[in-house]
Amino acid sequence: MGRPSKPLLDRARIATTALELVDEQGDFSVPQIARRLGVQTGSVYHHVDGRDGIVELLRERVAAAIDPAPLTSGLPWDEAMAAWARSYRAAFAAHPRAIPLLTTNPVRAPRVLAQYELAVALLLDSGFALADVMPVIIGLENVVLGSALDMAAPEAMWELSDETPTPLLERALAAVAEGRTNAAFDLALTAFITHCHTLRRT
CATH class of the missing domain: 1.10.357.10 (Tetracycline Repressor, domain 2)
Structure with a gap:
């Protein structure tokens, strides 16, 4: 079989997926990222230095704005x-x-x-x-x-x-x-x- 035209996994895709999870639920796990990207958890660790490395990818992604x-x-x-x-x-x-x-x-x-x-x-x-x-x-x-x-926060933050x-x-x-x-x-x-x-x- 030929190689895929785009790599299945890279740091940008990991950052995007982690940020999606954080936006949805306030946190992420490496297994969640792997499942969403359709790869093995170990494959994620080939691109980042564990959870801390992903947090820094998130920081760079948010701070880029x-x-x-x-x-x-x-x-x-x-x-x-x-x-x-x-x-x-x-x-x-x-x-x-x-x-x-x-x-x-x-x-x-x-x-x-x-x-x-x-x-x-x-x-x-x-x-x-x-x-x-x-x-x-x-x-x-x-x-x-x-x-x-x-x-x-909700616009109506105080409910009397x-x-x-x-x-x-x-x-x-x-x-x-x-x-x-x-x-x-x-x-x-x-x-x-x-x-x-x-x-x-x-």
Whole structure:
């Protein structure tokens, strides 16, 4: 028999299948990937370094949608970080079930580490002390990933009950315009960037 025109298995197909499983159920297993691709489980291990290797493929796949250009654009640091944050949020909002998986595994993917390197360089060049750089980046990620999860939540997140009178909450909810998630993200991001201004040495 002739060889198939396309390989039955490669890292791209593994990443695609793993991400499909995560989007569907919040996690994956190597046997599940193998079954979906119609191969033996051992065949998957010929292409990746176990489960951790697949997690890093997932990280690279999701992070590929993050635009790193703002970090080297020459924009003021606050505008650059805000633009990067919005792109970061959009990338993870497309795959919210991947967030718990990716945030509980160490970052090893070279392309992702390269983006962090750019962010560190931007902050150092903008007058941040070395000791403040990672807290700023991690704090920004907390805002971004929390908002990405919020984007996957139901629009009607609070269900009021007659058993527990909450008239003030009812009024507050009624006053919120559509797009509460974006409004909350803008508020949190602005407040975060404003505080970061106080950390700069220059």
